[in-house]
Amino acid sequence: xxxxxxxxxxxxxxKKLGLNQIEFWSRVGVTQSGGSRYESxxxxxxxVRELLRLVHVEQIDxxxxxxxxxxxxxxxxxxxxxxxxxxxxxxxxxxx
Numbered sequence: 001x002x003x004x005x006x007x008x009x010x011x012x013x014x015k016k017l018g019l020n021q022i023e024f025w026s027r028v029g030v031t032q033s034g035g036s037r038y039e040s041x042x043x044x045x046x047x048v049r050e051l052l053r054l055v056h057v058e059q060i061d062x063x064x065x066x067x068x069x070x071x072x073x074x075x076x077x078x079x080x081x082x083x084x085x086x087x088x089x090x091x092x093x094x095x096x
């Protein structure tokens with residue numbers, strides 16, 4: 001999934017993860033009532049959609065990511081795209 005793509009079936013993602021609305025939405029900084037509205041079809045802001053993707057689809061623990069990590073990843077992607085792609089593929093393979 002690309003950044004900022006529309007996330008389909010949010011409720012299905014949450015249920016597949018076995019989380020209630022409070023557990024699911026609090027991990028991306030959204031209240032239960034706000035999350036309920038998004039699950040019912042209300043338009044979700046792009047930053048919330050991206051956080052949802054990172055946390056619940058990509059399974060990234062945001063508490064472990066810091067500014068330096070993001071800067072290194074951006075430089076690696078920009079200056080060594082082949083190495084970045086190779087490492088990304090290897091990381092996905094290890095997840096499985």
